[in-house]
Amino acid sequence: MDQRKWWKEAVVYQIYPRSFLDTNGDGIGDLNGITAKLDYLQALGVDVLWLSPIFRSPNADNGYDISDYEDIMTEFGTMSDFERLLQEAKARGLKVLLDLVVNHTSDEHPWFVASRQNDPHYHNFYIWREGKAGAPPTNWFAAFGGSAWKYDSERDAYYLHLFTEKQPDLNWEERKVREAVYKMMRFWLDKGVDGFRMDVINLIGKPDIFEDAPVASGEVYGNGFSFIANHPKSYQYLREMYEEVLSHYDLMTVGETPAVTPEIALNYVQDGKPLNMVFQFEHMDVDSGQSKWDVRPVDWIRFKQIMSRWQEGLGDRGWNSLYLNNHDQPRSVSRYVRYAHDPEYRKRGAKMLATMLHLMQGTPFIYQGEEIGMTNVAFSRIEDYRDVETLQFYDEGRRKGQRHEALMAAIYAKSRDNARTPMQWSSDAYAGFTSGTPWIKVNEDYKEINVAAALEDSDSIFHYYRALIRLRKRLPVIVYGTYTVYDLEHPSLYVYERRYDGDSLLVLLNLTDSPQSYTVPATFYGKTAALILNNTEPLATFWPYIDGTCDAEGLSPETLTTMALSPYEARVYHINHA
Numbered sequence: 228m229d230q231r232k233w234w235k236e237a238v239v240y241q242i243y244p245r246s247f248l249d250t251n252g253d254g255i256g257d258l259n260g261i262t263a264k265l266d267y268l269q270a271l272g273v274d275v276l277w278l279s280p281i282f283r284s285p286n287a288d289n290g291y292d293i294s295d296y297e298d299i300m301t302e303f304g305t306m307s308d309f310e311r312l313l314q315e316a317k318a319r320g321l322k323v324l325l326d327l328v329v330n331h332t333s334d335e336h337p338w339f340v341a342s343r344q345n346d347p348h349y350h351n352f353y354i355w356r357e358g359k360a361g362a363p364p365t366n367w368f369a370a371f372g373g374s375a376w377k378y379d380s381e382r383d384a385y386y387l388h389l390f391t392e393k394q395p396d397l398n399w400e401e402r403k404v405r406e407a408v409y410k411m412m413r414f415w416l417d418k419g420v421d422g423f424r425m426d427v428i429n430l431i432g433k434p435d436i437f438e439d440a441p442v443a444s445g446e447v448y449g450n451g452f453s454f455i456a457n458h459p460k461s462y463q464y465l466r467e468m469y470e471e472v473l474s475h476y477d478l479m480t481v482g483e484t485p486a487v488t489p490e491i492a493l494n495y496v497q498d499g500k501p502l503n504m505v506f507q508f509e510h511m512d513v514d515s516g517q518s519k520w521d522v523r524p525v526d527w528i529r530f531k532q533i534m535s536r537w538q539e540g541l542g543d544r545g546w547n548s549l550y551l552n553n554h555d556q557p558r559s560v561s562r563y564v565r566y567a568h569d570p571e572y573r574k575r576g577a578k579m580l581a582t583m584l585h586l587m588q589g590t591p592f593i594y595q596g597e598e599i600g601m602t603n604v605a606f607s608r609i610e611d612y613r614d615v616e617t618l619q620f621y622d623e624g625r626r627k628g629q630r631h632e633a634l635m636a637a638i639y640a641k642s643r644d645n646a647r648t649p650m651q652w653s654s655d656a657y658a659g660f661t662s663g664t665p666w667i668k669v670n671e672d673y674k675e676i677n678v679a680a681a682l683e684d685s686d687s688i689f690h691y692y693r694a695l696i697r698l699r700k701r702l703p704v705i706v707y708g709t710y711t712v713y714d715l716e717h718p719s720l721y722v723y724e725r726r727y728d729g730d731s732l733l734v735l736l737n738l739t740d741s742p743q744s745y746t747v748p749a750t751f752y753g754k755t756a757a758l759i760l761n762n763t764e765p766l767a768t769f770w771p772y773i774d775g776t777c778d779a780e781g782l783s784p785e786t787l788t789t790m791a792l793s794p795y796e797a798r799v800y801h802i803n804h805a
């Protein structure tokens with residue numbers, strides 16, 4: 228299928244509004260802060276902005292606990308601020324995606340307040356069950372720790388919450404819930420929003436009968452998610468949502484779907500229906516053992532196998548999302564690059580990772596700060612952390628007698644707060660994020676790593692991202708080309724080819740901090756190729772080609788044989804198959 232779609236050609240930039248830019252001095256980012264930076268985002272070249280939740284919320288989980296879907300979070304501004312943001316974005320050709328969080332609401336949402344009071348209209352809006360002999364209905368754990376059930380004395384029943392107890396799960400079985408959600412979606416779409424990222428959308432369908440899950444030795448709770456994720460009812464509801472809402476607009480939709488394989492994902496994305504793409508998690512687990520906190524060295528072979536399985540598994544029958552960062556993940560440059568504190572390694576490593584991702588088939592997602600190579604933080608005091616998941620992990624560990632140092636080591640590697648420190652705009656106080664006191668501490672490296680410095684340096688990570696995005700617009704092979712991986716078992720190099728209409732790109736990446744010598748696969752040996760991008764040479768060398776002022780023949784061609792790749796080097800060749 229060569230179905231050209233704008234959402235395949237686009238590059239998405241994710242904004243975590245709380246940490247983007249504060250314009251009123253309360254220490255919390257706001258919508259006007261986003262509007263103020265639209266020129267910056269346009270200069271980067273992205274096409275779509277995905278805003279993490281901007282709705283009214285008591286912030287038990289930073290906006291992923293919504294108490295009013297049709298109003299703006301007080302700290303972020305007003306509806307007219309949002310309308311201005313949308314208008315200004317459109318004036319610059321930027322589209323806007325909102326975060327649709329409808330697996331659960333806040334326990335402060337009026338629907339829940341009425342449901343716990345047993346109001347007949349809202350009686351079935353949530354998942355209420357009797358306890359079993361004074362204990363919760365099942366032994367399931369909640370995502371951030373503890374039981375997935377909470378007893379409510381007002382209703383004298385337990386409600387299900389797969390996340391924190393302030394995030395009760397909606398009952399999608401109830402038609403009134405689905406209708407209310409569809410109505411709310413139309414409310415935003417009719418304002419001109421261009422689509423949705425859908426939070427844990429493959430958890431909305433729940434089984435008819437709730438059973439206990441097996442419990443691992445030494446544990447109290449079992450994994451109820453295994454009965455829920457990808458339940459056939461989730462597909463059914465999404466198909467209904469497609470018929471009722473999505474199919475009536477020209478949108479981009481991406482579902483967040485833990486526990487999916489490419490085979491499962493096709494149920495959601497085959498031919499772009501009911502969703503255009505999903506966020507899979509398999510490649511996020513290659514540095515984890517039993518849980519995400521059990522930190523292991525990155526297994527690159529596994530990483531390549533996973534990415535290749537997704538590239539081949541969806542291909543153009545479905546469509547891939549491409550990401551290494553978001554608000555739930557540590558910073559990729561700290562995660563995958565050794566010596567990321569060394570300015571040269573950090574720069575080169577970040578560019579190598581960007582090349583890897585942006586040259587695959589799929590829609591790339593950039594998370595705020597990734598484009599300047601922002602790094603993980605390491606606050607020594609747990610009091611400086613804000614994320615509910617991190618705090619619950621620490622408390623539970625301490626209760627079990629684990630050492631502060633051991634827990635902090637895991638937090639430094641994996642805490643979601645790594646991604647949530649304020650965006651580093653300049654070397655001014657608080658990185659130029661706020662004139663007040665930021666809601667979470669700024670990463671200390673902001674004096675070196677910031678947007679102002681990146682804009683000035685023509686070889687910065689920022690300008691490299693800009694080049695990658697520009698190249699995508701120039702070469703259809705980047706968007707639509709097939710993917711073939713070579714030397715999959717090579718522990719240090721990632722080598723793949725993209726091919727489209729006789730055009731072919733060969734991508735060579737050194738994933739390690741040691742030099743590598745590599746003989747190109749037989750198909751390429753002796754071929755003439757032009758180097759169109761390389762992260763070890765000045766970007767100025769490549770701009771004429773990237774900009775379209777010269778073609779591949781204008782660059783001095785090489786004969787591909789055996790080559791030396793320096794640490795974290797990335798090369799992209801345009802191959803002449805003649």
Ligand code: NOJ
Pocket residue numbers: 288291292328390426427483554555
């Ligand atoms: C996934 C979101 O990305 C995460 O931030 C949130 O905590 C959970 N879903 C619950 O909404």
